[in-house]
Amino acid sequence: MVQSSVLGFPRMGVLRDLKKANEAYWADKISQEALLAEGKRLRLAHWKIQKDAGVDIIPSNDFAHYDHVLDHIQLFNAVPERYTSQKLSPLDEYFAMGRGHQKGGVDVPALEMVKWFDSNYHYVKPTLQDNQTFSLAKDPKPVREFLEAKEAGFQTRPVLVGPVSFLALGKADRGSSVDPITLLDKLVPVYVELLKQLKAAGAESVQIDEPVLVFDLRPEVKAAFKPAYEAIAAAGDAVPKVVVATYFGDIVHNFDVLPAFSGAAGLHVDLVRNPEQLEPVLKQLGPNQILSAGVVDGRNIWKNDFAKSLEILQTAVKALGSERVIVATSSSLIHTPHTLASEKKLPSDVYEWFSFAVEKVKEVATLAKAVTEPEAVKAELEANAAAIKARTDSKRTNDPAVKERQAQVTPEQHNRKAPFNTRYAEQKKHLSLPLFPTTTIGSFPQTSEIRVQRNKFTKGEISAEEYERFIEKEIELAVKIQDELDLDVYVHGEPERNDMVQYFGERLNGYVFTTHAWVQSYGSRCVRPPIIVGDISRPAPMTVKESKYAASISKKPMKGMLTGPVTCLRWSFPRVDVHQSVQCQQLALALRDEVVDLEKNGIYVIQVDEPALREGLPLRKGQEREAYLKWAVDSFKLATAGVENSTQIHSHFCYSEFQDFFHAIAALDADVLSIENSKSDAKLLKVFIDEEYPRHIGPGVYDIHSPRVPTLEEFKQRIEEMLAYLKPEQLWINPDCGLKTRKWDEVKGALSHMVEAAKYFREKYANKA
Template identity: 90%
Template sequence: MVQSSVLGFPRMGVLRDLKKANEAYWADKISQEALLEEGKRLRLAHWKIQKDAGVDIIPSNDFAHYDHVLDHIQFFNAVPERYTKQKLSPLDEYFAMGRGHQKGGVDVPALEMVKWFDSNYHYVKPTLQDNQTFSLAENPKPVREFLEAKEAGIITRPVLVGPVSFLALGKADRGSSVNPISLLDKLVPVYVELLKALKAAGAETVQIDEPTLVFDLAPEVKAAFKPAYEAFAAAGDAIPSLVVATYFGDIVHNFDVLPAFSAAKGIHVDLVRNPEQLEPVIKQLGPSQILSAGVVDGRNIWKNDFAKSLDLLQTAIKALGEDRVIVATSSSLLHTPHTLASEKKLPTDVYEWFSFASEKVKEVAILAKAVTNPEAVRAELDANAAAIKARAESTRTNDPKVKERQAAVTPEQHNRKSGFDTRYAQQKKHLSLPLFPTTTIGSFPQTSEIRVQRNKFTKGEISAEEYDSFIKKEIDLAVSIQDELDLDVYVHGEPERNDMVQYFGERLNGYVFTTHAWVQSYGSRCVRPPIIVGDISRPAPMTVKESKYAASISKKPMKGMLTGPVTCLRWSFPRVDVHQSVQCQQLALALRDEVVDLEANGIYVIQVDEPALREGLPLRKGSERDAYLEWAVNSFKLATAGVEDSTQIHSHFCYSEFQDFFHAIAALDADVLSIENSKSDAKLLKVFIDEAYPRHIGPGVYDIHSPRVPAEEEFKQRIEEMLEFLRPEQLWINPDCGLKTRKWDEVKGALTHMVNAAKYFREKYANKA
């Protein structure tokens, strides 16, 4: 019999219940007990959704109050000493690692947080010491949650991040030189202890996620799989059966690792991302191993094409038999919204095209039935075929004018009029900026008042004139605060914007929008990605009105703020019927019009953010990566190259780990780059020296994901470290990212210290001159 399985389920709940509970706890509005009880309620609700849908194999330990990798750091007692010595409660210690802690005499920053492979989800990096030890926490979370489900009458398959991936995704702490993978011998016995505890609790099978298998692995990482899984095999019946799961790519290039999993019950592969790996993987399986076939997309919201999925599943069944095939999601459904049932305002025709997490678990169950008895689910199969056909034939998808404009794009449109030296000479004269210029990345706090007024306007409770008046007052406030702080390049604060991608999507043709389709980005931060359903164009200016007004009341240069084409694409749910490069170029042309309009209205500093550029990079080196970088870079340049030399183009990037594609960063030809850098080693900036980078850089000097306000001396220390790798004349001083999630007292305190530190170095280097 073919079984169905889900690799993981979203955590937040129907109405972002977990976000609200976490934030209430952080604000001292609810107790620790109340928060933990809410977590339990959500877990039970999510297990029941999957059971009621008919899913055979339901995951546990996929829930996390902040991040699942952070969970592992804590229940393996891999918590750095700077947190353990604070004597916080386990829950507060956990949150301190995720978001920092500055309360009750305790002041510790958060651990580094980076993107989970090529998704928009962020995980907390395991941060390891030279003398690192591991031990299993008392009553560990995976066992607790398995027993919780068992008590509710649901036998789950616990999910663990595998030992090799856990270490390979980690890093040495500052001041340590340990290679994380060298700690495998210390970590694996703790995994065995945990697996034995799960077996004793009644777990029959455990899902071990080893997603690093989709990477080009360093030799020492590749070699680590054999001893790790030999240790598991040696434990025999004392531990549950294991299913090793990979996702977000193919594993064909790492087939030499598969013998390490010979004792595993099965292997899971992502057949949405790489369906072509199916037959090669089948040939690599042991004589009794099961294939978990990931055919339902865990990363996008389009309804599964049952006919295509059934073709893949029938191929697997023909080779292996029904008892050796599991129908599964391609990855955890963490990356999808909770349920389509919450969407009451989507156009009727479009509604039928989508499937969110609660609907995807039903798709998995239907497919498992359909491969052996299609008549039992004939109505579902016919409805699916009709929806797929309707989307393919819809007039929403094609706009001849957009295609005509794309066909007319020339190579010259991708290049600025002059090189950087010529441009900078004009910008320096035009903008009159000092040494170590200070700015922010764009957004200021989205206060409850802003959200209330936006909600009223959306509901029609206030007029457009009333809302515009409110937005102007918020811009007045942002500008006056920047006057007080004495920043050098201002922003208008973005009070009118709900999200850096959704805001633009709502003003472009080719998108549709949801009401409750929230997806976790990190911690309690959720985003509501717009959905690209057709060709994209800009019917009217999108940001000019607010930026023009802000410039009219500003003493300093005002920076126009746009989200770049790659990020608009990556942080939307993209079409799957058109290549992403086509969608990205359409976005670039729309943004090019906006950039030119901003300049025409007196905005001479324009930031086009591309924080998702690194995220979109294919996980392996090779032709696919080269092709991506070519169309991604060209899209950015097409969007920004239409301005005069005297207009300064900025761009912002999340994370400074771009040594392996620095040539593409340089090729963007932005006048100023800002990068999220505060939790990274300043030595990563060495690439700017090695590559003789000629333009200007603003490495983030403090972490905006944390409410913590760094002292002025911390800012000075960070700038001093940066000056070991960057020239004074090319260094900008700015936060890591936008400040929308912070409170005004946090923002004012941190920016005051930042500006003071910049002025200190300005004076220091002026005196040297």
């Protein structure tokens, strides 16, 4: 009998319950006991959803109050001493690593947080020391939650981040030089002890995630799998059966690692992202090993095409037999919204095209039955085929005018009128900027009042005129505060924007929107990605009115803020019937019109953010990566190249690890780059020297994900570090990212220190300049 499994379930709950509980705890509005009780309630509810749907293998330990990798940092007592020395409770220590802690006399910044592979989820990086040790936490979370499920009547399969991936995804702490993978011998015995405790608790099998297998691995990392899994296999019946899980790519290039898993019960592969790996994987499996076939997409919201999935599954069953095949999600469902049932406002013709986490769980169970008992699920198969045909035949997906415009794009439209040196001479004269110019990335705090007024307007409780006047007052406040802070390039604060992608999607043809389809981005931060269902175009200006008003009341240059085409694509749920390059070019043409309109209305600094450019990079080097970079760069340039030389184009990027594709960053030809950098080592900026980067750059000088306000001396230290790699005349001073999630007192405190530090260096370098 073919079984079904889910690799992980969303944590937030139907109405972002976990987000609300976490934030209430951080604000001292609920107790620790109340927060932990809410976590337990959510876990029980999620296990029940999966059991009721008929899923055979239900995960546990996939829940986290902040991040699952952070859970493992605490699980293995790999917490840096700067947190353990504060004598915080385990829960507060956990949150301090995730978001920083600055109260009660304790002042520690958060650990570095980066994107989880090529998704929009962020994980906390394990940060390891030269003298690093590991030990198993008392009352280990995976055991505790397995027993919690067992007591409630759910037999689950615990999920662990594998020892090799945990180390390979980590880094050496500042002041340390350890290569994390060399710590394997210290870590593996802790894993074995954990597995023994799980077996003693009654766990029959465990899912050990080793997603780094989709990367091009260093020899040291490849070599680590053999001793790690030999040690686990040597424990024999004292540990549960192990299923090694990979996702987000193929593992064919790492087949030489698979003998290390000879003692494992099975292997999970992502057959949504790379279905072509099925045949070679089948040949690599041992004679008794199980294949967990990831055919239900854990990363997108389109209804599964049962007919296509069944072709894959039947191939696997033919090769292995029904007892050795598990139907599974391609990855954890953490990347999808909770349930489609919450959506009451989706157009009726598209509602049946989608499937969220609860629905995907049912798809997994249905497919498992359909492989060997198709008659038992005949009605479900017929309904699925009808929904797939309706989407294929829909007129909503095609716009001939958009296709005609795309056909007329020329190479010349991708290039500015003059090279950077000529442009900068005109910009310098036009904008009158000082040395070390200061600015922010775009958004200011989205206060509760802003959210209340937006909600009232959405519900029709206030008029468009009343809402517009409210937004104008918020813009006036943002400008006034920037006057007081004495920033050099202003932003209007984006009070009218709900989300940096959704806001634009709502003003473009080709999108549909949800009301409750929230997805965790990091910690308690959730996003509600819009859905691209058809060809994209801009029917009218999207940001001109607010930017024009802000410029009219500003003493200094006002920066127009747009989200770039790659990010609009990546942070939406994209179409799967059209290549992403086509969708991205459509977005670029729409944004090109907006950029030109902003310039026509007196906005001469325009920032087109591309924080998802790095995230979208294919995980392996090669032709796929170069092809992606070609169309991604072309899309950005198409969006931004229509302005005059005197208009300054900025762009913002998350994370500064650009070494592998720096040629593409340079090819964007943006006048100013700002990058998230505050928690990265400044030496990563060395690439800008090595590549003789000629344009301007603003590496983030403080972490906006944390409520902590850095001291003036910290700002000075960060800028001093940057000046070891960048020329004074090319350095901008700005935060890591937008400030919408922060409070005004935090923002004012941090920005005042930032501006003061910039002025210190401005004076210091005045004579040298």
